[in-house]
Amino acid sequence: MAAFQRDLDAIGDDTRRTLGERDARYIRGILTLVRVTELLGRALLAFGPFPPTWLLGTALLGISKVIDNMELGHNVMHGQFNFMNDPRFQGDTFDWDNTCPKEEWRHSHNYTHHTWTNVIGKDRDFGYGLLRLSSDLRWSWLHPFQLLLTLLLAAFFQWFVAIHDLQMDKVVIGRKKWSECRPQWLLVRAKMWRIVKRDYVVWPLVGAAIGAVTTGDALGFGLAVMAGNAGANLIRNLWAWAIIFCGHFTEEIYTFTRESVEGESRGQWYLRQILGSSNISGSPLLHLMSGNLSHQVEHHLFPDIPANRYAEIAPRVQAVCARYGVPYHTGSFARQLWTVLKRIARYSLPGGPQRAVHIALKPIAAE
Numbered sequence: 001m002a003a004f005q006r007d008l009d010a011i012g013d014d015t016r017r018t019l020g021e022r023d024a025r026y027i028r029g030i031l032t033l034v035r036v037t038e039l040l041g042r043a044l045l046a047f048g049p050f051p052p053t054w055l056l057g058t059a060l061l062g063i064s065k066v067i068d069n070m071e072l073g074h075n076v077m078h079g080q081f082n083f084m085n086d087p088r089f090q091g092d093t094f095d096w097d098n099t100c101p102k103e104e105w106r107h108s109h110n111y112t113h114h115t116w117t118n119v120i121g122k123d124r125d126f127g128y129g130l131l132r133l134s135s136d137l138r139w140s141w142l143h144p145f146q147l148l149l150t151l152l153l154a155a156f157f158q159w160f161v162a163i164h165d166l167q168m169d170k171v172v173i174g175r176k177k178w179s180e181c182r183p184q185w186l187l188v189r190a191k192m193w194r195i196v197k198r199d200y201v202v203w204p205l206v207g208a209a210i211g212a213v214t215t216g217d218a219l220g221f222g223l224a225v226m227a228g229n230a231g232a233n234l235i236r237n238l239w240a241w242a243i244i245f246c247g248h249f250t251e252e253i254y255t256f257t258r259e260s261v262e263g264e265s266r267g268q269w270y271l272r273q274i275l276g277s278s279n280i281s282g283s284p285l286l287h288l289m290s291g292n293l294s295h296q297v298e299h300h301l302f303p304d305i306p307a308n309r310y311a312e313i314a315p316r317v318q319a320v321c322a323r324y325g326v327p328y329h330t331g332s333f334a335r336q337l338w339t340v341l342k343r344i345a346r347y348s349l350p351g352g353p354q355r356a357v358h359i360a361l362k363p364i365a366a367e
Helices: 003-018 021-044 052-076 102-115 143-155 159-162 166-170 178-214 219-246 268-277 285-291 293-301 309-326 334-344
Strands: 279-280 330-332
Touching: 003 052, 003 268, 003 293, 003 309, 021 052, 021 178, 021 219, 021 309, 052 102, 052 219, 052 285, 102 159, 102 178, 143 159, 143 219, 159 178, 159 219, 166 178, 178 219, 219 285, 219 293, 219 334, 268 293, 279 293, 279 334, 285 293, 285 309, 293 309, 330 334
Parallel strands: 279 330
Antiparallel strands: none
């Protein structure tokens, strides 16, 4: 285990030593791409209900939101580009185009999820307090409907993420008081209103004004802009849901007991991150649009390293896994998504084959 840890430490150290202008240029280019696609998308939506411009505008705005959340926001908020000392890319102050406040995200994702990855009862991202994805979780009357719940979760993903850290499931069953959630809720509500006001009030009013001046159809133009914004948000929600679930809930991933993290060494932490994550093979475009979370294994090992480096370090990580007999989960997007859906369907019923395991002092084999 000590040698396993040293080999992975070396990969991280080697990469951090080479960070510099190449990475800075990359993230500045991503910010420009987000702004240009948003500008073009909103400009095309201003043409109102004309189908060709509406469809293209909605698609471009959706792409902008995807890249903003996946490749820009998620990675910057991990502090991956703090080395630049550029306030635009500072992890603790950056905010994104999402209803989830940056403070809530950094706590629920950067701290809770990345610290306790797949530890049953500690990693709240495992099922999001809604889905049963392992036999370690008690089955209830709600779970036969979890494929439908998954569809709702995917369509409204940013809204579920926004309230995720409130732990509303605990409020419902009486394990937490609403008064404990209120300070967080006020923060979440304010961020939600900012997004709603921009996408569903201000921009539709701009569209209505353009329609009134150009064609006299204020209502048609306003509704077209509103629908385009809703469509763009839906594109982002569905894509983010698919990438995140493919990185965490495929058939191959492991779950772990609370006892696993007692006295856990750095090497054991590395092992847990690898066994609890799955990669998606694909093109550079897929890696870009996924925020390089197609390299979920590498991200969980090195969340502070710029994600544009994951593709180049992945072969080294895979070689270390092969050397020590550790499973390295990867597959096409279609395959990974199919196994996710199978997992959701299987655990909608009582029982199930997978139970949490305890990290031993050496890499463990599948049961």
